[in-house]
Amino acid sequence: MNGDLGSIIDMAEAAHDERIIKSGLKRFATSFGFERFAYLQTEGAKLRTFNSYPEKWQDIYLGSQYFRIDPAVTEAKRRMETISWTACDWPARGTSELKRFREQAIEHGIRSGVTIPVNGSYGSAVMLTFASSEKQADISRFQDRQKAIEAVMAIHYRLKIIAAATIVAPKRLLSPREAMCLMWAAKGKNVPETADVTGINPRTVQHYLDNARRKLDAATVPQLVAIAKDHGLV
Incomplete structure (x- = not known):
């Protein structure tokens, strides 16, 4: 996987x-100079995660409900922009x-990183973190906020689609881009508005x-x- 955010979507x-x-996310993290990744979806006191952290750290993190105080999570949710920490x-x-x-966190090799947050549906927050055991993370390759x-969202909806595969026939599964446009439609956005927030051509959104x-x-x-x-x- 090359060192480009678009490769995650592909x-x-x-x-x-x-x-x-x-x-794929492990390879991407390595290509960007990180060692671990973590996908998180938070909704109130609920947390869903998909990550490559050590199992012992996952048990500690979830058992202690550290996502309530994790500075990377709380700051990303507050600012809703890509942050380094x-x-x-x-x-x-x-x-x-x-x-x-x-x-x-330091004991388990989580010392610095980059977190990308996105507002999810029904008041939830979705974020993707790349973490390193080094003292400082490089955010320079994450400057394209839209990408x-x-x-x-591509990761978010692909995970939802995979989870729903047991109740939806394979031929009816949506691609991440189809799911993304559907998500904005569910939020009440029309085609031009969805095109504006996603950066996708309006005719492609309709497609x-x-x-x-x-x-x-x-x-x-x-x-x-x-x-x-x-x-x-959705």
């Missing part, structure tokens, strides 16, 4: 199981929970929605949204 388009996605900026003294989090958002309608046997976009919600695709 990989997600072709992936038919989580193993392929994990392998380093454990050097986190509290190193005292007896606080945040200090304990810092110590345990970063597309990469995160993706038409493909999605055919795959889900929907006559209209509102019916498409309703069917997709029934199957947990």
Whole structure:
């Protein structure tokens, strides 16, 4: 996988199981100088994650519900823009929970990284993090915000599609771009508005929605949204 955010989108388009996605994200992380990746979806007190962190750290993180205080997560959600972070900026003294989090993260090789957040549906937040054991992360190759958002959403919707594969026939599965346009339609965006927020040509947006309608046997976009919600695709 080459060192370009667009390669994540291409990989997600072709992936038919989580193993392929994990392998692709690992290669991407390495090409950008990172060692680990983590996909997170937070909604209130709920967390869904798909990552390559050490299992012991995953158990600690989830068991302690560290996503509530994780500075990378809280700052990314607050700013809703790509951020770089380093454990050097986190509290190193005292007896606080945040200090304990810092110590345990460093112990398990999570010292710096880059986090790309995106607003999800129904008040959720979706983010993709690349982490390193080095003291400082390089954010220079993540400057294209629109491409970063597309990469995160491609992973997000491919994982949802794979999860729904047991209840939706394979021929009816949506591509990440089709799912992305459907997501904005579910939020009430029309074709020109979806084109504006995604950077995709309006005619191409319409093409993706038409493909999605055919795959889900929907006559209209509102019916498409309703069917997709029934199957947990949006």
